[in-house]
Amino acid sequence: MSIESAPAPTTGSTQVGAPQGRKGKPVRSEGKRAERRLGLLLAAPAAIIIVGVTAYPILYAIWLSLLRYDLRFPADQAFVGLANYATVLTSGYWWSAFGVTMLITIVSVAIEFVLGLALALLMHRTLVARGLVRTVILIPYGIVTVVAAFSWQFAWTPDKGYLAALLPDGSAPLTDFASAMAIIIVAEVWKTTPFMALLLLAGLALVPDDLLKAAQVDGAGAWQRLTQIILPMMKPAILVALLFRTLDAFRVFDNIYILTQGSNGTGSVSMLGYNNLFKAFNLGIGSAISVLIFLCVGLIAILFIKLFGASAPGSEPTGRR
Amino acid sequence: MATTGSEDTRTRMWWGIAGLVVILYALIPVLWIVSLSFKTTDTVTDGNFIPRSWTLDNYAQIFSLDIFTSALVNSIGIAIISTVLAVVIGTMAAYAIARLDFPGKKTLVGVSLLIAMFPQISLVSPLFDIERAIGLFDTWPGLILPYITFALPLAIYTLSAFFREIPWELEKAAKMDGATPLQAFRSVIVPLAAPGVFTTAILVFIFCWNDFLFAVSLTSTQRSQTATVAIANFTGASQFAEPTGSIAAAAVLLTIPIIIFVLLFQRRIVAGLTSGAVKG
């Protein structure tokens, strides 16, 4: 349910390696044809599942989003064009959920980046207990989000929690918009910073030590070395890490479902979609929300690629052929 | 390097403190839920980080609940089946992508990356409607199919990164000895690829084990409800009982496999997660 388990990001797509050194030749030998057949055969199951479980349903979702289709009024089904989209986009609930989602996304990704970078530097450089640190930080990464969310929820519940006990008497932090949002963000950051740190650590490994030593000799301070050398050299890794985490944060659901159930205006767009589908059983409106979320995610990905020059996922690695 | 002995000790001390902070950061929320799971019903609301009185009652209680034991079986079964299928299918596809030339390869790579970024909620409404129509709603396959789909990009990417490490000359040698591509794949590549496949399996299992949105949307009964959903729906064993202890105990049980993986396969998991970026 989270990007932590998303594919290892690739800086560029070179790792999806094309057969190296093969020049495209029009001549198709017998072996070549066998290779094509085998390739198709091996890729077919993956392709079939992908088409069957994502491509077809998303097209179906687009179709559903054009219908008035409420399971509670089965007799009352009709094609309504874009009316569902108009309803969603003119609804305060959509925009407040959208705002909440953006807020969670931006704040948590920003914090994760800073913490993740610090953690990556620590893991890269530390002289003490490196293996232990690398092991324990995998626990937040691997732990079930629902479990972690319950830990935070109980921790912040008045009378029950060790963290709530630190607050002034009578405060119930999960019941107020600002503090509940802060707790949701803390839960998100705790869970996903290790993933960010590991990606950045991989990028850090690409920075040559010689260069840093040379800079140090030239009198560059630690901060200068970080901003002038390390970060620029890590840029591809950073952008991929940010892209993946941003898209993942945008679909935040589990933490909110457990922590606040979306009360006090803390619902995300995913919560809104879920509620309209399964509380109101309104498949038309729910599908319109689903499609809008899909578009948002696509838009974010395009923004990253166009504005920041993150390598476009799936784009051809340069110089492949 | 002109560091004196004392400076070196100081540096080590600072690294040590920083490491300790990280360890506390990672462990405190986990220890807290462990602590709650051992608290007795009358101390569960005392807010102490360390239980004042210890009990195993919470564990005994959740195992007496059908709803939890069946959910655990569902979680384990669904996660294992999904993992096996995703890894098998992913291995085949990754091999094809890494080694073979075939039409539609670019599309497959692009589409699977798209899926990695896909908001799951967008699939929930159509899948719910499709699954209820064809009878897959609230069944194991009804969850296994979306799990495989969302695990496939992960599997394909991690595996193709590992596959690039494999000395392909061996395969060529096998082919020269008269083996067909398929035979070469089976007898030479599969054993070499096993570590990568295993790592991928762990990552995919963690993904399936973790899922909540699909499970809460596409199941409704003990027939297929997974443990994450069962915990979220926990209501306590009796009408007036507070479920905190039971939730905590169930949460700890769900965490145990993760801890085992992390302790045993730390290097592999890190390698799997970063394989792409390192080679970037």
Next chain:
Amino acid sequence: MPEPLRSSARRPRGRPLLAGTCALLTAAAVAGCGSAAVGPPVLNFYTPADNAEGYAAAAEACTAEAGGRYSVVQQTLPKSADDQRLQLARRLVAGDTAVDLLGIDVTWTAEFAEAGWVQQLPDDVAAQVTDGTLEGPLATATYQDALWAAPLNTNTQILWYRKDLAPTPPATWDEMIDASERLGEQGLPSYIEVQGAQYEGITVWFNTLINSAGGQIVDEDGNVRIGEGQAAQQALDIMQRVAASPASDPSLSVNKENDGRLAMEAGTAAFQINYPFVYASINTPPPDGGGGGTFIDDQGKPSATDTGRRVIDEFAWAPYPAVNAGEPAKPTIGGLNIAVSATSLHKDLAFEAMQCLRNRDNQLRNATEGGVPPTLEALYSDPSFQAEYPAWEAIKNSLDNASVRPQTPAYTSISIVLSDMLNPPAAIDPAALAPQLVDQVEAAVKSEGLVP
């Protein structure tokens, strides 16, 4: 479900893989269905988790009574009404034939009937169900002049209070808020416990208040009436004052029925608006119940040491406080009705079992063991019931004055929208919120708007 696990032990390779995959998926798909057991039809009776033991006992009794023609098996749904509805509705839209009898909340009648998920009662069954059943509960099972379910339990809220802290129970909300604030100033337990969380409970609170003030949310014909008169504003004003009072429970905006009960038993609450289960709970020994509540000292504050005096010694009940002095409150009617699923394969038997499950003995058991009031009028004058159920008179009066929640298929949407706009109650601005409620409820009734 062993099949899938077994098949996955072997890893298929190459070409056989596809076949293996299909076999695996099919195996898992059919494993859930199982083969029909031989013998008399099994009727599955889905009930809420609360009082599940009572319903299971009724199912057993009815199985015995059926003399081998059918058996009834009780199945437990989640505890929260929202989750129960979610699960039932999902199973029914998926055409699950294993659902025969369902315990449905009184607010779902219109929705389940309109969606075709439940079966209308045949005339003869309807006549038998109507005979001797209280009117309020019957109204909750009726939609468009037809009966869609049989009332099993009813439910209503009354005021539970501490007689040491309030010798005369407050008759109105104004009096109760004043009393609470006075107690707070003296440093005594002062909380008014009421359901303020963002869920059905806060809608119930609002519905009771607006009806008590002479208003209505939606009328029988589905017309939105919130905006008429001052009732909505009066209701909103009370909710805001209760929540914003310095003497109120800081957790009010997340409190549900059980939290109110716990606060009372923990000695921090002076007043509690709640269902009769709180009486059964405080009389049940721990860990299942409150065991008489915590010890309290001379002043009435909770005490960690054995003072020989517990909350239960001062625990009392009174009518639901009125909005306007002299006009009795109209508490929202709750409870559970039994319906027969439209997907059931044994509808005739299910209707027969339905009547058995709600007969006198079973209702009496639910009342005395589960604390839920019966729907058969005769029981209220039965001395054995009165003895077991000391609060019966206050509850009967409350039921006689009851108000029904809007009976429209879109009720859940209305309730979700309302509970979102009313929570947190401390932040309510009565004058500004009332017109917004009208707009949102109107969209919800037509199932046009979004639910938050």
